[in-house]
Amino acid sequence: MRATDEAALHRVARRRARQDVQRRERVDVRYSAxxxxxxxxxxxxxxxxxxxxxxxxxxAHLDGDLALPAGRTAADDLIDEYAALRTQLARIGTNANQIAHCLNAGGEAYPVDAAVLTEARRLVAVVKQTVVAVDAAADVAATNHRAA
Incomplete structure (x- = not known):
C-alpha cells in the first residue's frame, strides 16, 4: 500500500464523528472470506x-471527501503524502525524545552521552520545524484543492 493510500484511509476513517444517539440503521453487505x-x-x-x-x-465517498481510485487527483495524492510524511516525522521526534529521556534519566554516564544528547535535542528541534512546514504545506494544498 502506498503511503498516500494509507494516509487517505486513516484520515477518512478518523473523520467520522460520534452521534448523540446510537446509529441503528443497517445496510447488509456481503464479502468473500x-x-x-x-x-x-x-x-x-x-x-x-x-x-x-x-x-x-x-x-466519505458520499460526502465527496474520498474519491474512488479512478477519480483521485494529484492534489489528493499530495495531501495524503503530506499526511504520511508528518506521521514519519513524528515518529523520528518520538525516537529522539526517547533517547534524550534515557540519557537524562541519570545512571552511569558515558563520555559520548553528552554528544548524543546534544544531537538528539538538535534533531527534535529540526523535526519540530519540519512538522510545522509540512502542516503549513498540507493546509495550503487542502485549501487550494477545495477552492478548485
Missing part, C-alpha cells in the same frame, strides 16, 4: 471496528 479478513485486518491496524471503517469510507 478473504475480503472480510482484509477489512478486519485494516480496521485492527487503524484501531477501529470493522463496521466503523466501512461506514467511514462509504460516507
Amino acid at each position: 478473504d475480503e472480510k479478513q482484509a477489512i478486519l485486518a485494516e480496521a485492527r491496524r487503524l484501531n477501529l471496528a470493522g463496521a466503523h471503517l466501512v461506514g467511514a469510507v462509504v460516507m
Whole structure:
C-alpha cells in the first residue's frame, strides 16, 4: 500500500464523528472470506471496528471527501503524502525524545552521552520545524484543492 493510500484511509476513517444517539440503521453487505479478513485486518491496524471503517469510507465517498481510485487527483495524492510524511516525522521526534529521556534519566554516564544528547535535542528541534512546514504545506494544498 502506498503511503498516500494509507494516509487517505486513516484520515477518512478518523473523520467520522460520534452521534448523540446510537446509529441503528443497517445496510447488509456481503464479502468473500478473504475480503472480510482484509477489512478486519485494516480496521485492527487503524484501531477501529470493522463496521466503523466501512461506514467511514462509504460516507466519505458520499460526502465527496474520498474519491474512488479512478477519480483521485494529484492534489489528493499530495495531501495524503503530506499526511504520511508528518506521521514519519513524528515518529523520528518520538525516537529522539526517547533517547534524550534515557540519557537524562541519570545512571552511569558515558563520555559520548553528552554528544548524543546534544544531537538528539538538535534533531527534535529540526523535526519540530519540519512538522510545522509540512502542516503549513498540507493546509495550503487542502485549501487550494477545495477552492478548485
